[in-house]
Amino acid sequence: MDELLPCGQQEWGCLALALLLFRVAAVVGFLTSWLLLRLAGVRPAWRVAVLASLLFWFGAGLNDRALVGSLPTAVLPLTSAALFALATVLTAPRPVFWWPRIVLLIALALLWPLSGLVGDHRTETSKRSELVDAGVSLLAPDVTGYRLDRPWASRHDHELFYRLWPERAGVDVNDPNGWAVHVTVAPVESGFHPPVCEAQGSSGPLYQMPCEQVAPNTWRTVRQHAVFYFVRRNGAVTVLASYGTHITDGELRDLASTVAVREPGFFLR
Numbered sequence: 641m642d643e644l645l646p647c648g649q650q651e652w653g654c655l656a657l658a659l660l661l662f663r664v665a666a667v668v669g670f671l672t673s674w675l676l677l678r679l680a681g682v683r684p685a686w687r688v689a690v691l692a693s694l695l696f697w698f699g700a701g702l703n704d705r706a707l708v709g710s711l712p713t714a715v716l717p718l719t720s721a722a723l724f725a726l727a728t729v730l731t732a733p734r735p736v737f738w739w740p741r742i743v744l745l746i747a748l749a750l751l752w753p754l755s756g757l758v759g760d761h762r763t764e765t766s767k768r769s770e771l772v773d774a775g776v777s778l779l780a781p782d783v784t785g786y787r788l789d790r791p792w793a794s795r796h797d798h799e800l801f802y803r804l805w806p807e808r809a810g811v812d813v814n815d816p817n818g819w820a821v822h823v824t825v826a827p828v829e830s831g832f833h834p835p836v837c838e839a840q841g842s843s844g845p846l847y848q849m850p851c852e853q854v855a856p857n858t859w860r861t862v863r864q865h866a867v868f869y870f871v872r873r874n875g876a877v878t879v880l881a882s883y884g885t886h887i888t889d890g891e892l893r894d895l896a897s898t899v900a901v902r903e904p905g906f907f908l909r
Contacts, residue, residue, distance in 0.1 A: 782898035818884030
């Protein structure tokens with residue numbers, strides 16, 4: 641690809657090249673549509689061609705917002721014909737198709753927010769399935785005063801990951817190691833025998849270090865500037881880690897004391 645489109649070697653970069661190709665595709669599409677409409681005897685052809693091009697990009701935006709994905713190849717001719725028919729109706733002389741034109745414009749205006757709702761629903765459904773299918777207890781602390789961020793689960797490794805950001809002034813969201821609590825939930829492994837705490841990762845032991853018990857089924861350890869709390873619940877170990885100085889040991893201990901099994905919707909708020 642770099643040999644065909646060596647955008648990385650240019651000062652203007654790949655983004656500029658993508659925008660250029662986008663505009664070229666729009667112009668080529670418009671000219672092709674206008675020519676075909678002229679040959680078909682449509683007058684004025686330029687109005688229909690312009691509106692059909694706009695409707696095409698509008699439809700592409702709706703598709704992206706609704707997270708529908710690529711349409712089947714067999715549907716594309718029907719979709720194109722429908723767009724040109726709609727463009728013909730909307731550009732017809734004023735005495736003809738007046739009320740249908742208004743109805744169509746209202747419908748198009750309503751489709752934009754509706755597509756966003758559909759996309760949000762599909763995203764939530766997909767994420768909920770990902771959490772349920774992970775095969776690990778959905779453990780989390782009481783997140784009052786925190787924002788749960790980026791939950792994702794691995795069905796292969798049966799692990800759950802997410803971050804907790806404190807909801808207070810001055811938080812730097814560009815510094816997750818300094819400000820966020822990193823949470824990992826994984827099944828209890830054979831190597832987890834306090835006072836040696838170990839949580840299994842996909843590429844071997846993720847954490848393995850001496851730890852002290854601070855509460856029933858709760859252990860704590862410090863490694864350099866990082867503080868870890870291990871909480872054993874429901875056949876899984878929840879590891880709460882802070883790598884910076886903005887989350888205090890006391891705050892981590894309070895979070896660890898409230899770890900419990902949660903519903904999937906808890907992680908999607």
